[in-house]
Amino acid sequence: MMLTAQDWLAKIHMLPLKRRVRIMNVCGGHERSITMAGIRNALPKTVELIAGPGCPVCICPEEDVYQAIQLALHADVILVAFGDMLRVPVNMSKREVRSLEQAKANGADIRPVASPREAVKIAQENPLRSVVFFAAGFETTTAPVAAMLLEGVPDNLFVLLSGRRTWPAVAMLLDSDTPAFDGLIAPGHVSTVMGPEEWLFVVEKHSIPAAVSGFMPVSLLAAMYSVLRQLLEGKPFLDNCYPELVRPGGNPSAKAQIAQALNDADANWRGIGVIPASGFVLSPRFGSHDARIRFPDFDLAGRKRAGQMPHGCECASVVLGKINPNQCKIYGRSCTPKSPIGPCMVSDEGACRIWWAGGVRNNATVSTEDAQTFVVE
Numbered sequence: 001m002m003l004t005a006q007d008w009l010a011k012i013h014m015l016p017l018k019r020r021v022r023i024m025n026v027c028g029g030h031e032r033s034i035t036m037a038g039i040r041n042a043l044p045k046t047v048e049l050i051a052g053p054g055c056p057v058c059i060c061p062e063e064d065v066y067q068a069i070q071l072a073l074h075a076d077v078i079l080v081a082f083g084d085m086l087r088v089p090v091n092m093s094k095r096e097v098r099s100l101e102q103a104k105a106n107g108a109d110i111r112p113v114a115s116p117r118e119a120v121k122i123a124q125e126n127p128l129r130s131v132v133f134f135a136a137g138f139e140t141t142t143a144p145v146a147a148m149l150l151e152g153v154p155d156n157l158f159v160l161l162s163g164r165r166t167w168p169a170v171a172m173l174l175d176s177d178t179p180a181f182d183g184l185i186a187p188g189h190v191s192t193v194m195g196p197e198e199w200l201f202v203v204e205k206h207s208i209p210a211a212v213s214g215f216m217p218v219s220l221l222a223a224m225y226s227v228l229r230q231l232l233e234g235k236p237f238l239d240n241c242y243p244e245l246v247r248p249g250g251n252p253s254a255k256a257q258i259a260q261a262l263n264d265a266d267a268n269w270r271g272i273g274v275i276p277a278s279g280f281v282l283s284p285r286f287g288s289h290d291a292r293i294r295f296p297d298f299d300l301a302g303r304k305r306a307g308q309m310p311h312g313c314e315c316a317s318v319v320l321g322k323i324n325p326n327q328c329k330i331y332g333r334s335c336t337p338k339s340p341i342g343p344c345m346v347s348d349e350g351a352c353r354i355w356w357a358g359g360v361r362n363n364a365t366v367s368t369e370d371a372q373t374f375v376v377e
């Protein structure tokens, strides 16, 4: 008999949890489901759910967003990007253009796209113009970019790639002195492409329980139960609570396409720094389509606060699960979805935006009392 979300919740409440347990997810889709379904508040008080590095827009380097803005403004190109990137602010004074959205308002030809296919179509329809595809994303977004390159793209299409692997960020967290969690909900989509085995290191190297989860509350609660039970029994293993889509080995053809079109590289994560082998770059075979080779680097030497987070923004701590979104001092004050300061309030996968959309309006830094109570409107 298939268990329902209520069944899993009841099973979790029956577990003899004696100490606080922190479970991290590393997927914006997971965080959205957890928040919207009210799972955080439905769990025993001893279980803390932490949103980890699950938002590619949030960690996209400020320098890459700046480069995309400058290309759109000064290189006479059509710049295409996933819609989430358009409102991400960079560190420029308020008098200057600070986002792709503002660049568009200033006359730059910037077009949102939902897929690489749309970028190819725009290049085909505009053969006399250069089209730059600013592609920021994790493995699930990067794999279609690799497929696009291998299928063959128009000569006038160039890729400004800001692709990242998810697992190295988790490895970095676990290798730090203060690992931020006791159990991991591994991302379903990433595992569908790359295979669940990518998360074995969590169990084998760190003896931390892990379970791959889908996006419905029933799958998330099953994964949470698995992780908690593994902890109680002291027998960590990598569970797959999303067997409908996640298969051993992942998607071999997508992985082969990534291997053929892209190379691994050390990569910068906004506000966090360089994480070894966490990024993708175009292989030399596709150098003629690499926007980083084709166009000059517009970043000015000495540009103030280049690469840094905006003043007061604690997105890096939010992304690493070190604080909850509403523990940022400016959450809900100067930073709201209407006027976002940091990228986590811009993207649909950003924890701050998700918490705001889920009705969390209190800023936990206001008082100790508030910090212990999440107000859901």
Ligand code: SF4
Pocket: 312, 313, 314, 315, 316, 318, 325, 328, 329, 330, 331, 332, 335, 336, 340, 341, 342, 343, 344, 345, 346, 352
């Ligand atoms: S509230 Fe705004 S500034 Fe603070 S961490 Fe979130 S996005 Fe960044």
